Amino acid sequence: MKAILLEEFNKDLKVTNIQEPNLSDEGVIVKIKANGICRSDWHIWKGHWKGISTPLVMGHEFTGIVEAVGSNVKKFKKGDRVIIPFSLSCGHCEYCLDGSGNVCTERQSAGITFNGGYGEFAHVPLADFNLAYLPEEIDFVSGAAMGCRFATSFHGIVNQAKVGAGEWVVVSGCGGVGLSALQFSVAMGANVICVDIDDRKLNLAKDLGASFVINSKESNVVDQIKEITNGGADVTIDALGNSEIVMNSLNSLKKKGRHLQLGIAPDNVNFDFQVRTLVNFEHQIIGSRGMPPQKFPYMLNMVKSNRLKPKDLVTKTVSPDQVNDVLQGMGSFDNLGITVLEW
Ligand SMILES: [Zn+2]
Numbered sequence: 001m002k003a004i005l006l007e008e009f010n011k012d013l014k015v016t017n018i019q020e021p022n023l024s025d026e027g028v029i030v031k032i033k034a035n036g037i038c039r040s041d042w043h044i045w046k047g048h049w050k051g052i053s054t055p056l057v058m059g060h061e062f063t064g065i066v067e068a069v070g071s072n073v074k075k076f077k078k079g080d081r082v083i084i085p086f087s088l089s090c091g092h093c094e095y096c097l098d099g100s101g102n103v104c105t106e107r108q109s110a111g112i113t114f115n116g117g118y119g120e121f122a123h124v125p126l127a128d129f130n131l132a133y134l135p136e137e138i139d140f141v142s143g144a145a146m147g148c149r150f151a152t153s154f155h156g157i158v159n160q161a162k163v164g165a166g167e168w169v170v171v172s173g174c175g176g177v178g179l180s181a182l183q184f185s186v187a188m189g190a191n192v193i194c195v196d197i198d199d200r201k202l203n204l205a206k207d208l209g210a211s212f213v214i215n216s217k218e219s220n221v222v223d224q225i226k227e228i229t230n231g232g233a234d235v236t237i238d239a240l241g242n243s244e245i246v247m248n249s250l251n252s253l254k255k256k257g258r259h260l261q262l263g264i265a266p267d268n269v270n271f272d273f274q275v276r277t278l279v280n281f282e283h284q285i286i287g288s289r290g291m292p293p294q295k296f297p298y299m300l301n302m303v304k305s306n307r308l309k310p311k312d313l314v315t316k317t318v319s320p321d322q323v324n325d326v327l328q329g330m331g332s333f334d335n336l337g338i339t340v341l342e343w
């Protein structure tokens, strides 16, 4: 099959032919239709993350059609339209049994721990537990925008930070995760302030429903947020994974405020916070990782009913030989919204 192969970190990926994946008894083979190109792919490609082995077919946010089904799979059949959560689980650890497969102790991800959606076919293990149906109403490209960044934002905002109507939410970093977070916060009835250093991204944020936007290169973010919100935000979100954003976020919170960390950073990124303020202001710092597969239908229902529009975040679709250019562009944060590879 055709695949876009990462052979060496920080070198061009190669479009080449490799062997098709093997089918396990509990797994399915998916014929990939579309795959979102994520900042995590850029981190992997740059070699920022420990424990990644090459050669690797990246791609962890994809949609497709079930091509073959393992002998023990009960829920899926050949021809089903599916969406693959980026975080795949074992189905039997205490977290999986508790409905939190996104923090499974034996978690895996297609495109990270084994070959994923930058190829024509991918294997999805333990399909009955991990795979979700993609409703007919949602096209493959929109679906590919949802498996990682959209899902991560949904889980963070709805299940973790529990954003409520009328709250002030600050989203910092207006890439795919940030713009998804904006859409969900607006859908939950919150007022949203978006922060970025790129006016193009801030304009897109305005189009998608941000009440205010702040260019952090041009003004003091903390002062501006305090002024707009009349004292501080209820919820701040770092959608990028940057210690300066975390500190600005914590300093922008009102008392009892929650900081939601969605963006993931290289292993050496830490942040300092003042313990006294955390205690006295009763701030909460909330982590959020992906989304349990069982929660996918809730998100998909909101898309089906048109209350969320992942397609609005997709600014470009590309063919396999254009993927290197997309990854290069991510280095300078040039890319707008979500770019999707179509097979
Ligand atoms: Zn991703």
Ligand SMILES: [Zn+2]
Residues within 6 Å of the ligand: 089, 090, 091, 092, 093, 094, 095, 096, 097, 101, 104, 105, 106, 107
């Ligand atoms: Zn598990």
